[in-house]
Amino acid sequence: xxxxxxxxxxxxxxxxxxxxxxxxxxxxxxxxxxxxxxxxxxxxxxxxxxxxxxxxxxxxxxxxxxxxxxxxxxxxxxxxxxxxxxxxxxxxxxxxxxxxxxxxxxxxxxxxxxxxxxxxxxxxxxxxxxxxxxxxxxxxxxxxxxxxxxxxxxxxxxxxxxxxxxxxxxxxxxxxxxxxxxxxxxxxxxxxxxxxxxxxxxxxxxxxxxxxxxxxxxxxxxxxxxxxxxxxxxxxxxxxxxxxxxxxxxxxxxxxxxxxxxxxxxxxxxxxxxxxxxxxxxxxxxxxxxxxxxxxxxxxxxxxxxxxxxxxxxxxxxxxxxxxxxxxxxxxxxxxx
Ligand code: NAD
Ligand code: UFG
Numbered sequence: 001x002x003x004x005x006x007x008x009x010x011x012x013x014x015x016x017x018x019x020x021x022x023x024x025x026x027x028x029x030x031x032x033x034x035x036x037x038x039x040x041x042x043x044x045x046x047x048x049x050x051x052x053x054x055x056x057x058x059x060x061x062x063x064x065x066x067x068x069x070x071x072x073x074x075x076x077x078x079x080x081x082x083x084x085x086x087x088x089x090x091x092x093x094x095x096x097x098x099x100x101x102x103x104x105x106x107x108x109x110x111x112x113x114x115x116x117x118x119x120x121x122x123x124x125x126x127x128x129x130x131x132x133x134x135x136x137x138x139x140x141x142x143x144x145x146x147x148x149x150x151x152x153x154x155x156x157x158x159x160x161x162x163x164x165x166x167x168x169x170x171x172x173x174x175x176x177x178x179x180x181x182x183x184x185x186x187x188x189x190x191x192x193x194x195x196x197x198x199x200x201x202x203x204x205x206x207x208x209x210x211x212x213x214x215x216x217x218x219x220x221x222x223x224x225x226x227x228x229x230x231x232x233x234x235x236x237x238x239x240x241x242x243x244x245x246x247x248x249x250x251x252x253x254x255x256x257x258x259x260x261x262x263x264x265x266x267x268x269x270x271x272x273x274x275x276x277x278x279x280x281x282x283x284x285x286x287x288x289x290x291x292x293x294x295x296x297x298x299x300x301x302x303x304x305x306x307x308x309x310x311x312x313x314x315x316x317x318x319x320x321x322x323x324x325x326x327x328x329x330x331x332x333x334x335x336x337x
Pocket of ligand 2: 149177268294
């Protein structure tokens with residue numbers, strides 16, 4: 001079985017490439033490297049000892065994508081390609097709508113033309129908006145607070161409509177919580193462009209001495225220690241969730257939203273302390289006011305994933321912190337030499 005991964009050179013994509021290759025799937029990657037590098041593909045090959053085709057193509061490019069479908073017999077698609085920075089999406093919303101929606105429409109039209117009907121989509125817990133009903137389950141009403149989130153919301157709807165119109169089509173809408181960590185080899189990991197916004201890359205920068213101190217955004221939330229609580233999930237667990245989703249898509253028809261989270265919430269202080277303990281490295285921090293737009297607490301109900309996909313996250317916070325630090329130490333400047 002051959003799976004096309006759009007955005008397969010990115011953070012979650014590379015880890016999913018490894019998981020799928022190790023399970024014996026054939027893969028093809030389509031990426032324009034707008035937020036990644038071909039070196040990441042070389043590293044996937046190094047980890048797995050397996051070869052595969054990768055196309056340097058913009059998924060919005062119709063003739064370019066038709067070539068990918070023309071030259072390969074594709075059975076299923078995982079659509080990671082997209083722009084993902086919340087703040088940037090507020091500054092340049094049209095670019096986000098154009099890239100994220102157009103790439104999805106191009107892909108779906110190619111799939112229709114070439115008779116490919118199994119689709120797995122990278123959605124996000126951001127579609128739950130400001131909901132306070134923890135744990136979040138898939139029946140929770142959706143709604144967003146920023147253009148990035150709306151692209152995910154709209155694509156979910158496009159996929160539901162596509163499935164409603166074609167009884168043979170199946171789509172799994174995977175709503176990721178907070179992926180962190182890296183492959184245990186330290187060969188692939190998250191390599192954010194410029195100054196990172198997310199907690200783990202900022203912890204890594206601080207521990208590595210690139211930042212003097214981590215800014216903890218708010219210690220007055222209604223949480224056990226006052227700092228924000230999130231459902232951090234090891235990226236390798238997340239990757240394995242995609243393999244389970246592919247199997248589900250092949251065996252079921254229709255569109256199904258499924259959370260990929262652990263069901264556990266950890267605070268910013270718990271993250272800092274676990275990181276320091278596991279890696280014997282200090283993470284100095286300063287307390288700052290709340291970051292605009294942040295909610296106090298967000299964690300998943302992982303029940304549907306377990307029931308439908310037979311998948312459950314296995315790796316704990318200590319492993320996430322250890323593997324993230326291992327990647328950082330082996331690649332102090334990311335993929336750049
Ligand atoms: P990433 O930026 O590392 O990977 C995305 C990849 O898509 C990159 O390699 C980029 O070059 C590529 N890409 C973007 N637009 C493209 C286009 N038009 N044509 C071809 N390639 C294109 O991001 P990631 O963290 O691996 O995220 C993967 C997906 O998961 C994204 O859709 C993201 O929105 C979603 N997601 C990520 C998180 C997270 O915290 N990392 C959380 C929820 C959802
Ligand atoms: N935080 C800090 N200091 C930092 C960075 C973050 O205290 O330097 C705190 C935040 O306030 C929050 C927690 O750490 O309480 C996690 O923040 P992240 O930025 O790592 O993650 P978010 O949950 O805010 O956002 C992530 C993704 C979004 C996605 C959202 C919901 O980055 O793309 O989850 O799924 F929309």
